[in-house]
Amino acid sequence: MGLANIARNVEDSINRRGIVKSRRAGWLPRITAYAGYGSTSAVRVLARAIMSDPQAEDKTFTLPFLPSLTHSYAGQRVNEIISFANEKAAEAERGWRQFFTTQVGFLPVTVTIGTRTISARTDRSGYLDIVVENHGLEPGWHEATITPIAGEPIKAPVMIVSPKATLGLVSDIDDTVLVTWLPQAARAAWNSFVKHTNARQAVPGMAEFYQTLLAGSPEAPVFYLSTGAWNTYSTILRFMQLNDLPIGPMLLTDWGPTPTGLFRSGQEHKKTQLRNLLVMFPQIEWILVGDDGQYDPLIYDELAREHPSRVRAIALRELNPVEQVLSHGSPEAFRTDREDSDVERDGVPVIRGKDGYELGVRARRHGFRIF
Missing domain, CATH: 3.40.50.1000 (HAD superfamily/HAD-like)
Structure with a gap:
């Protein structure tokens, strides 16, 4: 067995134990959404599932749904909204906490975006990275709803690029x-x-x-x-x-x-x-x-x-x-x-x-x- 396989097995073992311990403490899978992107014919949805305390305040902030925006460089409205949210969220937060997470691999989820609803699973590291075709969305910022089999649904922002963009x-x-x-x-x-x-x-x-x-x-x-x-x-x-x-x-x-x-x-x-x-x-x-x-x-x-x-x-x-x-x-x-x-x-x-x-x-x- 190669060193890479040994490292993967150790990582998986530690993570499985972390999930069991978290479940005993009442924790549930939580989806962390990342900004996805796509064209008017296909969109890429990105997220990750990690274990989280449902009683803790969720200070994770993602891009808001702004349907009036038709492109990613839209002006001051985005800056004002996110800047305000940032000021209110974890002003003294330190980055090291972001790396100590327990990911939930192979978690069944349902993704709804536009006119499509599909079933998927996270990969072994808890990531969701899927392409949804024929979604029926117009150019601009939209939301996908990601619902895990256990845990709360979350909105994931997606940017649909205009076919006029050159x-x-x-x-x-x-x-x-x-x-x-x-x-x-x-x-x-x-x-x-x-x-x-x-x-x-x-x-x-x-x-x-x-x-x-x-x-x-x-x-x-x-x-x-x-x-x-x-x-x-x-x-x-x-x-x-x-x-x-x-x-x-x-x-x-x-x-x-x-x-x-x-x-x-x-x-x-x-x-x-x-x-x-x-x-x-x-x-x-x-x-x-x-x-x-x-x-x-x-x-x-x-x-x-x-x-x-x-x-x-x-x-x-x-x-x-x-x-x-x-x-x-x-x-x-x-x-x-x-x-x-x-x-x-x-x-x-x-x-x-x-x-x-x-x-x-x-x-x-x-x-x-x-x-």
Whole structure:
């Protein structure tokens, strides 16, 4: 038996014991909803089942149902509503509590969205990730109702992208909009487990840069793609609202062992999610935003070479030498200097800057045309 299988078996054993102990204490499965997304023909619903004390106050906050909004970058109403909720919810909450959960694997649930009601189950880690076709929903924000076989139903927000949308934005999170230096263990632990949400440092100018990029495309969807854990979802959502970043679904990952290794591949996660977006929205060209501290330049570069008509532009935040060392152990940035992957020569513009302000200046200086 491989080390990965041993780790999975240990994790499953601990989790089963946790479920039994929780049930004896009167706890029930609770669905944590994440923002889903889709087109007018198919929608992806995302959630997770964990054990929870039904007597405890639920401070988990998800995107509200705002049917009047027709896109993910809709203006101040979203910011005002979520900011108010954030101020009232767990002001001194620390991130480490998010990681100590007991997930409920293979839990039967019923999902109702639009005109469809289907039965499904969570996976072994408690995640629900399903695609519902022919839902009958119009573009805008809607809700799916997820009802577990035991426990209370919950509303999950879903963003239906307009078929008129021809431009979309995909943004990395760590060291692109949020300074975390995530790969460095001590720094990651501090940011993820200890620091308050409002103490996290935002990359200067990124909110303004995104507002500029999206100003001429009111239907443009925004997605946040990261190798961070789903456990940090609510914390990141609060951070985005505190820093006026546009709202959009987050595509995060599970940090548990897999059948092939102790850890999931962050590169493969990003590549898979990007290709899922290409398939779901064949009419959209994407602006890809990341940083040069790890593999974003290579991943975006590869996608642009394979699908040059689907990538409108690439923007990379340049980390300083100290950030580079904290990110991956070397003061040198990840570059795409290979001759066969020079997307700038193949017609996909690339800009680089130390923060959002510099990216905006260089975009205007170099005729960064996206509209």
